[in-house]
Amino acid sequence: MSKVVLFDIDGTLVLTGGAGMRALNLACEQVIGVRDALKDLPVAGRTDLIILQDALRALGRELDEPLLHDIRSRYLVALAEEIHQPGHGVKGIMPGIRGLLDTLDARPDVFLGLLTGNFAEAARIKLEHFDLWRYFRCGAFGEDAADRNELVPVALTRARDCGLDTVPNGSVLVVGDTPSDIACAHAVGARSVAVATGHFTVDQLRAAGGVDVFEDLRDAEAFLALL
DSSP, X not given: OOEEEEEOOBTTTEEETXXXXXXXXXXXXXXXXOTTTTTTOOOTTOOHHHHHHHHHHHTTOOOOHXXXXXXXXXXXXXXXXXXXSOOSSOEEEOTTHHHHXXXXXXXXXXXXXXXXXXXXXXXXXXXXHTTOGGGOSOEEOTTTOSSGGGHHHHHHHHHHHTTOOOOOGGGEEEEESSHHHHHHHHHTTOEEEEESSSSSOHHHHHHTTOSEEESOSOOHHHHHTTO
């Protein structure tokens, strides 16, 4: 393997029509009795762990391990139901993704992984719904660190556990739709590939330090040229 390509999920691979937010709000309501606990909180590009920490802190509570366990358990049950609802806004696989994943999966010099703020089981629920989970052997997830900038080393450790030879951080591509994805790549000397299929425009992603920025990933040849 000569390149590791780590994909974000929400806004990059898929959009779920708000299933994740509905499920997480429902879980918080069930556990702590507060409706819309995540209302007005920024979520794009952030880990589930830090989103919950901020939500609880705003309510004057700390997210200890028992509380995290209870909310996460309820969230995963709710998400497994909400993912089947039409929801609101866009729901589906982002343009060009399936073809690009097929192409990358067929290349012996590419290792595909995930780098996402989602809890690992939430990532599986979302991607299995769209038949994309099968492309990824491992990854770094929202429970691995509150700070997204710490996730690339986690993903590489898991990739080595899956049999990948050691690769330099400069051979890692982090594909995402937010400034946070760009920042976490730059934090460890990896290459950022930004895509404007989420909440941020091409201009906003470039202003955040993105160099390789795409409207979407339908042009597989342009993406492959980065390898």
